[in-house]
Amino acid sequence: MQEKEQEYKEFIEIGAGFDINDLEQKNFMSIKMMNANRKGHLFCFGTTGSGKSRLIEVMVEQDIKNGHNVVIIDPKIDNELISRAYQACVQSDRMNDFMLLSTVYPDISIKINPLANYYMVDEIINHTVASVPAKDPFFYSIAQETTSAIVYSRLIQKKENRDTTPLTFYDIYSYASHAGLTKLQTSLKGIKLSPRYVLEDDLELILNLLDNVLSSPIEYFGKVTTTLRTTLTQLTIGSVGRVVGHGKSNAFIDKLDSDQGVVMYVQTPSMLSKLNSDTLSKTVLSMIQSSIGRRNVDNRPFEKPLSIYIDEASNSLYMGIENLFNKSRSANVMISAFSQSFADLDDAVGEEKAKMILANTNTKIFLKLVDIETAKSVAQYGGESIQFSSLISTQNLMMREDKKEILEPRMFLDLKPREFFYFGFEGNYKGKVQRVDGTEIKVVMPAQKTSR
Secondary structure (H helix, E strand, O other): OOOOOOOOOOEEEEEEEEEOOOOOOOOOEEEEEEHHHHOOOEEEEOOOOOOHHHHHHHHHHHHHHOOOEEEEEEOOOOHHHHHHHHHHHHHOOOHHHEEEEEOOOOOOOOOOOOOOOOOOHHHHHHHHHOOOOOOOHHHHHHHHHHHHHHHHHHHHHHHHOOOOOOOOHHHHHOOOOHHHHHHHHHHHHHHHHOOOOOOHHHHHHHHHHHHHHHOOOHHHHHHHOHHHHHHHHHHHOHHHHHHHOOOOOOHHHHHHHOOOOOEEEEEOOOOOOHHHHHHHHHHHHHHHHHHHHHHHHHOOOOOOOEEEEEOOHHHHOOOOOHHHHHOOHHHOEEEEEEEOOHHHHHHHHOHHHHHHHHHOOOEEEEOOOOOHHHHHHHHHHHOEEEEEEEEEOOOOEEEEEEEEEOOOHHHHHOOOOOEEEEEEOOEEEEEEEOOOOOOOOOOOOOOOOOOO
16 A cells, blocks of 8 residues: 655645535535634534544544544444544554554453543542443532542552552452441551551541541442442443553553654444443543643643544533533644434533533534434524515515525435535535545454354
8 A cells, every 4th residue: 555645734624515605506615624723622413324434534534644643432333434544544654653442352452541640639530430420419429429538548558558559440449338448447547556658637637538438327328339339340340441440551641641642542332332331431531631631730732633533422421521622722632522413412411511512612513413403403503694575565665674594404404424514613514525435454353252
């Protein structure tokens, strides 16, 4: 295969079409997204088969060839997409940048510890509870409090024992019970008798936290922490645990934090195991969010733009992800999220949080929709046109000014595959995603055996 010379552009080209105000479609044009505007993030909606995956292909290939760092979250296990991403790495002499994080193929996947890199202890706690499927703030707060008690206790133990190895999800899982917390309490009381490397004030604070957590009846404690233990089980046992539950380091975040090149492809097989799939994608995004937060604290944007692609985004949303959308622009981050309808986002994080996320995505792309309510909402993006009509009376000829929406809901329901409406700083367009031909390189994964 002939390698192409790497070109650096200030934009990516997603297709071609017409300005929506060009009603006679006289001016056919290329539709480009400027990288400067992409830092305001993109949300794309479209039903199954409308062309979302092929749009991701088009964008990912150009980002890799432009030298961006790229993260792709793929819940469909799309062989065409991974082949496209890897081929772009080959053509750009970036093979060493490519990483695969996969619960489908854990034997060839990288193994990372999401808890290995942090600036504040809160980051460890946030990564742990990111996957807790709790819309109710009460249950989420209980999970956070319990996790805090475990994490701070274990860090005190490690400091006292001069143990510099990072915490793991399995470490936290081992103490996520009434008996486990009681064991930590006993250990810290022993350290308090003759501390060597930890402060007595710190010990007192954490012992008070443990007292508060353990003061609840065992039956009550068991009920309210079931969701946390379920999440920790997913993070430590099975395929997810093999790739993120027991590692000692995080090569991906190490490269990202040191401004090295990285293209990480994350396979989260939602058809095989939805809960585990969602858990992995949320954990990955949470650790990226922390990396961005550390950059913001130091006022040090990524040297290479970081392009994040989240397919079936509603599966990856968690409490606090709205901060990833509204505070990552200054770190040189471009998020492109893809889903089927507004309703998917509402179901994942609630209507108010969904509105916050959408309000922080300056570019919207709509492929074919099947949800009439979503179509009614997005038709308003097109704005209004002014039309004049004449009224004839017995004595006068009068002109009446009427306002009419340029786009109607039916237009979004009638779109053909790869056709889209685009709304962004560059303008408002109707177009068609570039045609995507097959790749010369085909990624072939190891054959999977079915247990009987």
